[in-house]
Amino acid sequence: MNHMPRRITTDDVAHVARLARLRLSDVELEEFTGQLAAVLDHARDVEALDTEGVPPTAHPLPLVNVLRDDVVVPSLDRDEVLRQAPSVEADRFRVPRILGEAP
Amino acid sequence: MTTTTTEWETVIGLEVHCELRTATKMFCGCRNSFGEEPNTNVCPVCLGLPGSLPVLNRTAVEYAMRIGTALHCRVQPSLFHRKNYFYPDMPKDYQISQYDIPINADGWLDLPNGRRVGIVRAHMEEDTGKTTHVGGGGRIHDAAHSLVDYNRAGVPLVEIVSAPDLRSAEDARAYVDELRSILVATGASDGKMEEGSLRVDANVSVRPAGSPEFGTRCEIKNMNSLRSLGRAIEYEAARQIALITEGGTVSQETRHWDEAAGRTGSMRSKEEAYDYRYFPEPDLVPVEPSEEWIRSVQDSLPRLPADRRAALAGASGMTADSDAVITVVRLGLDDLVEAVVAAGGSAAAAAVAVRRVANEVASDPEAAAGLDRTAFARLVAMEAGGELTAAQARTVLKAMMDGGGDPDRIAADLGFEAMDASALEKVVDEVVAAHPAEWERFAAGEDKLTGFFIGHIKSATDGKADLKAASALLRSRR
Amino acid sequence: MNVPTNAAAIAASVRAGELKAADVLEQYLARIERHEEQVHAFNLVLTLEARASAAAVDEVVAAGGDPGPLAGVPVALKDNLCTRGIPTTCSSRILERWRPPYDATVVRRLAAAGAVVVGKTNMDEFAMGSSTENSAFGPTRNPHDLDRVPGGSSGGSSAAVAAGFAPLALGSDTGGSIRQPAALCGVVGAKPTYGLVSRYGLIAFASSLDQIGPLALDVRDAALLLDAIAGPDSRDSTCLAEHPPAAAARLDGGVEGLRVGVVRELAGAEGMSADVVARMRDAADALAAAGAKVDEVSVPAAVYGLSAYYLIAPAEASSNLARYDGVRYGARSRTGTDGAGDITEMYLDTRSEGFGAEVKRRIMLGTYALSAGYYDAYYGQAQRVRTLILRDFAAAYRNFDVLLSPTAPGTAFGMGAKTADPLTMYLNDVCTIPSNLAGHPAISVPFGTGADGLPVGVQVLAPALGETLMFQVAAALEAAAPATPVPAMRAGGQEGASR
Numbered sequence A: 001m002n003h004m005p006r007r008i009t010t011d012d013v014a015h016v017a018r019l020a021r022l023r024l025s026d027v028e029l030e031e032f033t034g035q036l037a038a039v040l041d042h043a044r045d046v047e048a049l050d051t052e053g054v055p056p057t058a059h060p061l062p063l064v065n066v067l068r069d070d071v072v073v074p075s076l077d078r079d080e081v082l083r084q085a086p087s088v089e090a091d092r093f094r095v096p097r098i099l100g101e102a103p
Numbered sequence B: 001m002t003t004t005t006t007e008w009e010t011v012i013g014l015e016v017h018c019e020l021r022t023a024t025k026m027f028c029g030c031r032n033s034f035g036e037e038p039n040t041n042v043c044p045v046c047l048g049l050p051g052s053l054p055v056l057n058r059t060a061v062e063y064a065m066r067i068g069t070a071l072h073c074r075v076q077p078s079l080f081h082r083k084n085y086f087y088p089d090m091p092k093d094y095q096i097s098q099y100d101i102p103i104n105a106d107g108w109l110d111l112p113n114g115r116r117v118g119i120v121r122a123h124m125e126e127d128t129g130k131t132t133h134v135g136g137g138g139r140i141h142d143a144a145h146s147l148v149d150y151n152r153a154g155v156p157l158v159e160i161v162s163a164p165d166l167r168s169a170e171d172a173r174a175y176v177d178e179l180r181s182i183l184v185a186t187g188a189s190d191g192k193m194e195e196g197s198l199r200v201d202a203n204v205s206v207r208p209a210g211s212p213e214f215g216t217r218c219e220i221k222n223m224n225s226l227r228s229l230g231r232a233i234e235y236e237a238a239r240q241i242a243l244i245t246e247g248g249t250v251s252q253e254t255r256h257w258d259e260a261a262g263r264t265g266s267m268r269s270k271e272e273a274y275d276y277r278y279f280p281e282p283d284l285v286p287v288e289p290s291e292e293w294i295r296s297v298q299d300s301l302p303r304l305p306a307d308r309r310a311a312l313a314g315a316s317g318m319t320a321d322s323d324a325v326i327t328v329v330r331l332g333l334d335d336l337v338e339a340v341v342a343a344g345g346s347a348a349a350a351a352v353a354v355r356r357v358a359n360e361v362a363s364d365p366e367a368a369a370g371l372d373r374t375a376f377a378r379l380v381a382m383e384a385g386g387e388l389t390a391a392q393a394r395t396v397l398k399a400m401m402d403g404g405g406d407p408d409r410i411a412a413d414l415g416f417e418a419m420d421a422s423a424l425e426k427v428v429d430e431v432v433a434a435h436p437a438e439w440e441r442f443a444a445g446e447d448k449l450t451g452f453f454i455g456h457i458k459s460a461t462d463g464k465a466d467l468k469a470a471s472a473l474l475r476s477r478r
Numbered sequence C: 001m002n003v004p005t006n007a008a009a010i011a012a013s014v015r016a017g018e019l020k021a022a023d024v025l026e027q028y029l030a031r032i033e034r035h036e037e038q039v040h041a042f043n044l045v046l047t048l049e050a051r052a053s054a055a056a057v058d059e060v061v062a063a064g065g066d067p068g069p070l071a072g073v074p075v076a077l078k079d080n081l082c083t084r085g086i087p088t089t090c091s092s093r094i095l096e097r098w099r100p101p102y103d104a105t106v107v108r109r110l111a112a113a114g115a116v117v118v119g120k121t122n123m124d125e126f127a128m129g130s131s132t133e134n135s136a137f138g139p140t141r142n143p144h145d146l147d148r149v150p151g152g153s154s155g156g157s158s159a160a161v162a163a164g165f166a167p168l169a170l171g172s173d174t175g176g177s178i179r180q181p182a183a184l185c186g187v188v189g190a191k192p193t194y195g196l197v198s199r200y201g202l203i204a205f206a207s208s209l210d211q212i213g214p215l216a217l218d219v220r221d222a223a224l225l226l227d228a229i230a231g232p233d234s235r236d237s238t239c240l241a242e243h244p245p246a247a248a249a250r251l252d253g254g255v256e257g258l259r260v261g262v263v264r265e266l267a268g269a270e271g272m273s274a275d276v277v278a279r280m281r282d283a284a285d286a287l288a289a290a291g292a293k294v295d296e297v298s299v300p301a302a303v304y305g306l307s308a309y310y311l312i313a314p315a316e317a318s319s320n321l322a323r324y325d326g327v328r329y330g331a332r333s334r335t336g337t338d339g340a341g342d343i344t345e346m347y348l349d350t351r352s353e354g355f356g357a358e359v360k361r362r363i364m365l366g367t368y369a370l371s372a373g374y375y376d377a378y379y380g381q382a383q384r385v386r387t388l389i390l391r392d393f394a395a396a397y398r399n400f401d402v403l404l405s406p407t408a409p410g411t412a413f414g415m416g417a418k419t420a421d422p423l424t425m426y427l428n429d430v431c432t433i434p435s436n437l438a439g440h441p442a443i444s445v446p447f448g449t450g451a452d453g454l455p456v457g458v459q460v461l462a463p464a465l466g467e468t469l470m471f472q473v474a475a476a477l478e479a480a481a482p483a484t485p486v487p488a489m490r491a492g493g494q495e496g497a498s499r
Ligand SMILES: [Mg+2]
Pocket: B125, B159
């Protein structure tokens, strides 16, 4: 059922770095591509495994319906919260120019 | 436009994000309330601080189930996923949302005009914070920097996704209007579009009328009123039609509605390819509502707008999609009409009640709330029974809404005591005698003169005459 | 005055009023004072805070009260456990100056039990590593041999216990991060059943695998610490609601008649050193001599554990670590601070400057495993392997009460020996990972030494919520074990105090 993905390329790694918001130098790009390829090669045994009809386990616990009552509990002190922020303006977190709208 | 609409069909599907009226947020105990001091309703969980964990709000689930039930959805065992993307209004840089297994699926909603709209899903997810753009007139792209307030982050949402069953801006407006009434009726939402409790995105495409395939769709965001929803859809449909007729092709994208400019514009910075990397949220466990829970939600659900419109129509002999009936139900003032029926009022009386509520009471919601139901029933009975004319009834109702009180007394104080038949006949004779020439023509069948005589009878009785009765007398005289 | 070296005895004497928590603390602080510079077990030593809480414990006793089961016992905390107002860094630049506005649930439980927190221990950055060399603040050294690693990622905690800086420490275990460093430092380390201990306030690495657990000098102390922190917590949806099994319930129960299975796939896993396997055989023989029925058992899917783990853990980590973006807390690059650059550039620089190479590597690996087109082949497939491992364990536990395996492939290795090649470093976790994937408990107990004279650990595995039996067997193993070498700095603790 699982097609074997082709070997990971520097283009893949560059794309992934972009998704993960990591800036990689060309040297790092080469190095990471080799290292990720090695780990993924080691994982080939898992890819090759026939798991037809085997359900995935996302979680070791069989729990369901863990819910809390809709009761207000005190929030944090704003000063304590904002004191941790790299940049603050008008009691809000200040961030640089945003180019795109939220998806 | 008018020429193209004959050749082209617009296909619309709507995604409505609805904030739930819970006391606290979806995954933490912070207050869920609008318009507070920035960053005062925040805690480690809704700020996404390292080490914090979400715990699901039972009432949020209950509200989601109410909405699904009201929309005739299948309420089913469901799972939360993480939707991964970087954006400063999202504290964890992922949104906890339901993906392939939503709590509500496959429902429908009937518009007042009878058209049925499919509901694909109504799933739970968390809201984001609010971003303010500083400089550049507050427009995101020209802004120097932006500021983030996380009070709204983690507020519980239900996203309701319709099937592409809508065919016009009017349809779309009617759908949102009906959906809003349903959401308010279930108690899950306050329905306030202006406060962002209800946010609508539209998927719009066009196709040659009658073609079975769908065209390429664009998702339109940022419409914050029913009016802008209609305008945006009409603009976008026209844009796509023009594009195609000029030999171009529509590219699937998200577009931003600019209310001021009255146009939609492309939204994304080009190079940005999205890949949300959904995977099951490991910090939460599945939500599997028991049969009992589902049944109790079904049983606790109040009567919904469609049923209530049908009831009013039945009682008053008006049609369920008449504006007056729709208005009464939208404002939730059905009980005024029901009071009239309960007091033994006829269908005609019920119709009078619907009209009075839609025309007078509706304009003043506060007063409507204070209006005494039995007193209102009595007023309607007086008008329907001819004791008060329409004009007099309106005046008395106004007085009741301003200061309250008993309609009989108010009518009496205003000198609105009913005029008995003989007195009315006397006035009619006098008016007829006073205008022989006009009477000739009226007697000869010139009906348009009715108004002339009625006007004189009205002033002669300074508005106390039952004008229906008067015109009947006039006709009997000729 | 002679301070006992184990927590149970310390707590007993403090509760009985025979020993002052303040004096106990000073002895440990003195040893830290002397040797921490060589070991670097701590990112932060909390001298003042510790003195204050020790004094508070003594006041409770003086007032005739009971401070709790850990009365006056110094405890070292891994630096990924949130402590209110006290820096909590995960040994990462990106959290260097962050002071959490709240305490982790386990930190509250320690306080309620009368424990005295002495410091925050060093670790591999965000718990990603097996040697504590991936710390932004420099590596921790193994108290048995300062040229060798203590293991990881809880290497600061295992080194602190081995060096005698604290009788107890908390670590976190996602793929072996408590058990492997415990083995390499010659101490006891346990990973509880998933959900036994609240994760609230534990900075996440891989949410479906992470568990907090104890490190101690002996099995009894480890059980004592686990019993103090285990139990339901309304702040963690994945924390079990039932009353937890008592780890210390049957420590003297022996192994008479118990069925112990030696896991063939783990004993014979790739890269296992001969003397580690030999010690495990010795341990098996010792249990048999003590009356247990020992036999070989196969857990076929276990061989896929490593590969599945290195797809699942990085995938969850790539999402858990997205929040370190320089907006709300932690470090932010100069881009965006001085007005230059847009938010995407700020994200890129903040994260590239703030994360070390191993963290970047795993974020990349996990992002790739989840990305469009590869989900089914990698993440989805790994989740199915997880099911197979659960099935094979279930089958094994139909015939055995507990399972046995080596903890780590070898003894403590030299600093820098495995940093060049990530994959060889990952192979350290081959025996410990299956328990994390299954959510089962496992404990590492020192059992003799390798040819190099360094400690070797043997792992006892049990089914979910099998802690009572697991600790019972571990205690028996400990009783039968040859003496574990004691680092000079710990042996020299006594005169260190009376200075
Ligand atoms: Mg959504």
